Amino acid sequence: MSNDIRIKKGLDIKLKGEAEKTVEQAIISNYCTVRPEDFHGVIPKLVAKEGSSVEAGGTLFYNKANEVIKFSSPVSGKVVEIVRGPKRRIDAIKIEADKKQSYRDFGALSLDSAGADEVKAKLLESGCWPFVKQRPYDVIADPEKSPKAIFISGYASAPLAADLDFTLQGKEAELQAAVTALSKLTEGKVHLAVGRKSNSPLAGLTGVTLHKVSGPHPSGNVGTLINKIDPVNKGEVVWTVAAQDLVIIGELLLTGRFNAERVVALAGSSVQKPRYFKTLIGSEVATLIYDKGVEKGGHDRIISGNVLSGKQIKPDGALDYYSNVVTIIPEGDDYEFFGWNKPVFNKVSTSRALTFSWLNPKKEYDLNTNxxxxxxxxxxxxxxxxxxxxxxxxxxxxxxxxxxxxxxxxxxxxxxxxxxxxxxxxxxxxxxxxxxxxxxxxxxxxxxxxx
Known part of the structure; x- marks a missing residue:
């Protein structure tokens, strides 16, 4: 039985360049880069030194403030560079990937007999714990605290976001294993949201409270889900997990391997052929964008994440730890003469003062970053x-x-x-x-x- 959640307030921004539902294997990246800045509030303490070898799933660093939270390498290979910033701050760990990947074996977990402590220990040791975040503060969850509920949004409503119904196809076993394990970590419910008209693999999972959501963006945000179901008050904690991260957690529990594979959408009006790629967390973005993707030297902005909340990266940058979409749109560093004082037909606006996007709500726009x-x-x-x-x-x-x-x-x-x-x-x-x-x-x- 599901509970419907209908959102009326919001705004759907329809942009050109939605990814076609075809998946290709991305060019294998020679290097993998993990940036501690992806994990807000974490002070990294290095385990892997420059020149050392690591397995996929091997620990790169841990959180200095809470040493049980470890961060794993997405690939096996050699640590070729520790990039440092001011005051010797660790900005990035760069790994040269092996041609043939080797995985650290954490051992499969029998979910029928495993208790909460065993599940938690497995996630902490393998480096899967950073996929579990908490409200308040939107940081990596404190394993010492117990959440009153866990929330998962399986519906992406942001502009040009990866279609989770498509990217999660065929992963039902991993998804079920992950939610079964997470349900052991809370005395409350595991709340799961899918689109009202979607055909999501998540809808068939057991052990969850299913919610069907509809309405404009941000109906797919996990924050909207929390607010409508069980708001967080002072002294309370809830945990959240992104739907695509359930696959990595589930595969670890079933096979004992930390497999950092992602199905990533390459989208945006500057992309010649928007589509999906199979790649790894931390892979070079160039392996996605320059294979029938974007013209080299084009005046575009590359965003790891969606256009509203993603972050800008350089063409030689890397996919961040949590994103499953790379969006590329024109750079908006030009200025329009009398742009504020003439009728506007090619932009989205909630105002009706000299703007006309409200007349055609289904029109797709080619917007830039201006x-x-x-x-x-x-x-x-x-x-x-x-x-x-x-x-x-x-x-x-x-x-x-x-x-x-x-x-x-x-x-x-x-x-x-x-x-x-x-x-x-x-x-x-x-x-x-x-x-x-x-x-x-x-x-x-x-x-x-x-x-």
Whole structure:
């Protein structure tokens, strides 16, 4: 039995360049790069030294603040470079991959007889624990705490996001193993969301509470799911796991191998042939984008993740640890003469003042990264509330973060939000304020002061 969740507030941004539902094997990457910055709040302590050899699943580093949380290598090979930043900060670990991959054997786990401690120990030892995140603070979950529930969103509503119904096909056994194991880690329920009209492999899983969601983006965000089902109050903890990470967790439990394979969507209007690729976490992005993908030297922005909450990477960069889409759209560093004072037909807007996207809601747009205006003080227009479905006041919580009022942040519901929940409000913001950055800084302050 499922529970329907219908979202009315939000905004679907339809962009050109959706990936065709065909999967190809990406060019095998010679190098794999793991960046500690992908794991927010983690201070890495190196285990693998420069020049040492590692197996796929072998520990590269652990969290200095909590040494049981380990981070594994996606490939076997030789650590060729430790990239350091200011004050010898570890920015990246670069591994030259072996031609023939070897995997560390963690041993399969019998889920019928395994207890919560055994499941937790297996995930921690193998490096799969970083796939489990927590609210509050949107950081890697603390294994010492017990969540009141676990939330998984199997519906991707963001612009040009990878279709999870497609990428998870044929992985039912791994998905079932993962959710069975996760259900042992909470006394509450495992809540799983799928699209109302989807044909998701997740819909047939047992041991979960299934929810069918519909409505505009951000209906697919796990934060929306939490807010509508079981909001997080002070002193409570919930865990979240991305649907594509369930496959890696499930394969580890069934086979004992840490297999960091991803089905990644290459999408965007600058891509000549948008499609899906099989690749590995940390692989060179060039192995995806230059094989019938994007013209070399083009004036485009490469984003690891979706256009609303992903991060910019360079053409010689690497796929980050959590993304399953690489989006490429035109760079918007040009300016339009009288762009603010003429009818606009080729852009998306929630306003009806000289904009006409509301007349054709199914039209696909070729948008660039131009913000169409400069940073300025907050202008109260009521636009945030139109696209923000959470039962929270978005403008007030943003301002509370900016002037660092912890009591007000608590009262307004800061415990259950993450930066991605404010991606749409940032998109429609006429003041061009960096909402996601403001929320991230507010969460970091709360984590430091309140814990």
């Amino acid at each position: 913000t169409n205006g400069e940073h300025r003080a907050f202008v109260v227009t009521g636009g945030y509330e139109e696209v923000f479905p959470l039962d929270i006041y978005p403008l007030q919580i943003l301002k509370a973060c900016m002037y660092k009022d912890l009591d007000e942040m608590e009262a307004l519901g800061m415990y259950e939000v993450a930066p991605e929940d404010f991606a749409l409000t940032e998109f429609v913001c006429v003041s061009k304020q960096p909402h996601q950055k403001i929320i991230r800084e507010g969460l970091d302050l709360m984590l430091k002061e309140i814990g």
